[in-house]
Amino acid sequence: MIDFNYYAPTEVVFGKESEAQVAQMVKKYGGSKVLVHYGGKSAQKSGLLDKVCNLLKAEGIQYVTLGGVVPNPRLSKVHEGIDLCRKEGVNFILAIGGGSVIDSSKAIAYGVGYDGDVWDFYTRKAVPKSSVPLGSVLTIPAAGSEMSASSVISNEDGGIKLGYNDNLCRPKFAIMNPERTYTLPKWQTAAGVADIMMHIMERYFSHDTDMDVSDNLAESLLRTVKEAVFPVLKNPEDYRYRAQIMWAGSLAHNDLAGCGRVGDWATHQIEHELSGMFDVTHGAGLAAIWPSWARYVMKEDVSRFVRFAVNVMGVANDFTDPEGTAIKGVETMERFYHAIGMPINIHELIGREITDDEIKEMARKCTRNYTITQGNFKVLKAEDIEEIYRMAR
Amino acid sequence: MIDFNYYAPTEVVFGKESEAQVAQMVKKYGGSKVLVHYGGKSAQKSGLLDKVCNLLKAEGIQYVTLGGVVPNPRLSKVHEGIDLCRKEGVNFILAIGGGSVIDSSKAIAYGVGYDGDVWDFYTRKAVPKSSVPLGSVLTIPAAGSEMSASSVISNEDGGIKLGYNDNLCRPKFAIMNPERTYTLPKWQTAAGVADIMMHIMERYFSHDTDMDVSDNLAESLLRTVKEAVFPVLKNPEDYRYRAQIMWAGSLAHNDLAGCGRVGDWATHQIEHELSGMFDVTHGAGLAAIWPSWARYVMKEDVSRFVRFAVNVMGVANDFTDPEGTAIKGVETMERFYHAIGMPINIHELIGREITDDEIKEMARKCTRNYTITQGNFKVLKAEDIEEIYRMAR
Numbered sequence: 001m002i003d004f005n006y007y008a009p010t011e012v013v014f015g016k017e018s019e020a021q022v023a024q025m026v027k028k029y030g031g032s033k034v035l036v037h038y039g040g041k042s043a044q045k046s047g048l049l050d051k052v053c054n055l056l057k058a059e060g061i062q063y064v065t066l067g068g069v070v071p072n073p074r075l076s077k078v079h080e081g082i083d084l085c086r087k088e089g090v091n092f093i094l095a096i097g098g099g100s101v102i103d104s105s106k107a108i109a110y111g112v113g114y115d116g117d118v119w120d121f122y123t124r125k126a127v128p129k130s131s132v133p134l135g136s137v138l139t140i141p142a143a144g145s146e147m148s149a150s151s152v153i154s155n156e157d158g159g160i161k162l163g164y165n166d167n168l169c170r171p172k173f174a175i176m177n178p179e180r181t182y183t184l185p186k187w188q189t190a191a192g193v194a195d196i197m198m199h200i201m202e203r204y205f206s207h208d209t210d211m212d213v214s215d216n217l218a219e220s221l222l223r224t225v226k227e228a229v230f231p232v233l234k235n236p237e238d239y240r241y242r243a244q245i246m247w248a249g250s251l252a253h254n255d256l257a258g259c260g261r262v263g264d265w266a267t268h269q270i271e272h273e274l275s276g277m278f279d280v281t282h283g284a285g286l287a288a289i290w291p292s293w294a295r296y297v298m299k300e301d302v303s304r305f306v307r308f309a310v311n312v313m314g315v316a317n318d319f320t321d322p323e324g325t326a327i328k329g330v331e332t333m334e335r336f337y338h339a340i341g342m343p344i345n346i347h348e349l350i351g352r353e354i355t356d357d358e359i360k361e362m363a364r365k366c367t368r369n370y371t372i373t374q375g376n377f378k379v380l381k382a383e384d385i386e387e388i389y390r391m392a393r
Numbered sequence: 394m395i396d397f398n399y400y401a402p403t404e405v406v407f408g409k410e411s412e413a414q415v416a417q418m419v420k421k422y423g424g425s426k427v428l429v430h431y432g433g434k435s436a437q438k439s440g441l442l443d444k445v446c447n448l449l450k451a452e453g454i455q456y457v458t459l460g461g462v463v464p465n466p467r468l469s470k471v472h473e474g475i476d477l478c479r480k481e482g483v484n485f486i487l488a489i490g491g492g493s494v495i496d497s498s499k500a501i502a503y504g505v506g507y508d509g510d511v512w513d514f515y516t517r518k519a520v521p522k523s524s525v526p527l528g529s530v531l532t533i534p535a536a537g538s539e540m541s542a543s544s545v546i547s548n549e550d551g552g553i554k555l556g557y558n559d560n561l562c563r564p565k566f567a568i569m570n571p572e573r574t575y576t577l578p579k580w581q582t583a584a585g586v587a588d589i590m591m592h593i594m595e596r597y598f599s600h601d602t603d604m605d606v607s608d609n610l611a612e613s614l615l616r617t618v619k620e621a622v623f624p625v626l627k628n629p630e631d632y633r634y635r636a637q638i639m640w641a642g643s644l645a646h647n648d649l650a651g652c653g654r655v656g657d658w659a660t661h662q663i664e665h666e667l668s669g670m671f672d673v674t675h676g677a678g679l680a681a682i683w684p685s686w687a688r689y690v691m692k693e694d695v696s697r698f699v700r701f702a703v704n705v706m707g708v709a710n711d712f713t714d715p716e717g718t719a720i721k722g723v724e725t726m727e728r729f730y731h732a733i734g735m736p737i738n739i740h741e742l743i744g745r746e747i748t749d750d751e752i753k754e755m756a757r758k759c760t761r762n763y764t765i766t767q768g769n770f771k772v773l774k775a776e777d778i779e780e781i782y783r784m785a786r
Contacts, residue, residue: 251606
């Protein structure tokens, strides 16, 4: 295990009545002029946007609204938000939605006090010195952005998707009402679960294996989510299991599962290029890549894949055949992905095989990428990444 | 499951080199005039106190020191600390030690800005409106005070031990170097583990049982600690397992394991009276009480005790005999306590049986107690508590 810092200061307000506290929470954390930032029509249709605005009004808190954030949130929208915040003198950002809206809010928060282009932070040209405080009313459990230090933005110019992590942008609070996730379609529910599990798995597949607390917590969270998804797909209004997925989604990415080790994050990085090029759902993209990544890197530490197979996927350990047990773990994961409606390769994801040129282009982008690492479990060069795309084709 | 708030903002700096960051951390959280608060001679003998003071000096941070905090920390010492802080204009408290020092620091932090006696907060006569910010360099993993909202103080006048919980006093940072726990004697190591496990178990034995994330995390932490203690008792300088116990100790009491349910806390309350009267080691007192509490309340929900037996204690589930399985779980816990050198009843703890008068006295104090609850798993009246003391005699 390695030395670590753990810092997850976000105040979580969780439960059926949680939204009622939104105005008090904004006030508590200093908000008096708020940007209410949201995505598409669902926040309007569900009445959540109106409810939140009315609560702010009743508490005498001024606000402006900005909607239209899309999945794989765009830099142009971030620029629009920064301009609006400056013009209106916004001192708090309230995100209503899922990871895209929260990630976009974080980018706006960095940008307001910065003279240059906020994209500089994502390309590592500059480091933010300030960030407007923000909080969220979460409606999609997946990205874990509600408690995390990370933000991922897509620049339309060149189709580049980059992430930037900084404790500066950790949200002050997260309001989570599992009932707000009842209307999530099956596809989005399942993709969210794939994303949540991958946030844990990226931390779990590590060569720093002597961190028992983190390993055992990670396995426990993975098993919990894996079991919670089926009741929810059957009955979208199952409060108990919607709640498990929602809370696990935050714990999956607030660093709890990663303490004491370096994560891998290659699957995320390989998927980012897929999203950048084909604008696919992030969680589904991860499911399409992971089995190929797993097979390609397995030899780096078969024992870790055996542990995953046995402790997470419930595979019987064949002590005479570690490789066989490890492979069964990956196959069981593939069956799990299929069972929840997720793809296990790229042609299932986008409806066709990707071309050699596309593979080369994505691998090239991936390796000049500034995000996270290029794989700690196995360091990946461009030709390795090409091979993984080819296996996942 | 019930609605919940989760707020654990403490910044954790964990590892071999962690102490080196103490001055930067104090500065980061606004400390310029620091009370360095510690317990007995071990902080001096180990050189830790000098090291910390030198680091503060090197960073130009002024400080005063106050030592002499004892286990079951005394109100009189708290008063001394409050006077010193006021006289010296202290704006940050740095606790060096374990739960006693940190709990005492929290009490001082509440008291500095309050006109009346700080004991008023513990007796629920008043609510603190401010708290001097504090941080810690942890040397004893047990109480979990380094990330928690709780503080327990003993008033020598009447031998009353009371706790008070408030997010106001959540420490700003916790510096944890497992190497600093190498010199802990076996008894204290084991008592710490008993305390850590009990913080989880108090949250686990609840009638709000449909919170799978919390249940599974709780079981995972319990199993991790239960396995980590033996290598550490054998080799006190086993970094890996010292680290697991230290980190689990913080997670056991920062509320993670309790999200979505009401805990029980009766064992803690019953033990507090034992500590108040006999000044015993808290963790050992908990071990002496829990088996009797468990047998007394088991009928309230046998299935929970079966789950504990199977998932935590590794008992084979006899599906035809839930009560038998549940009892085996308690017996296995007793064998575990004995294996790590802990008592399983009061005469093993204090060397004699307690008298009927002492039982009556403790039960009386316990039921007019202001701390926590009087048992959520089973509401306990004075006669119930007497019976538990009698069973544990």
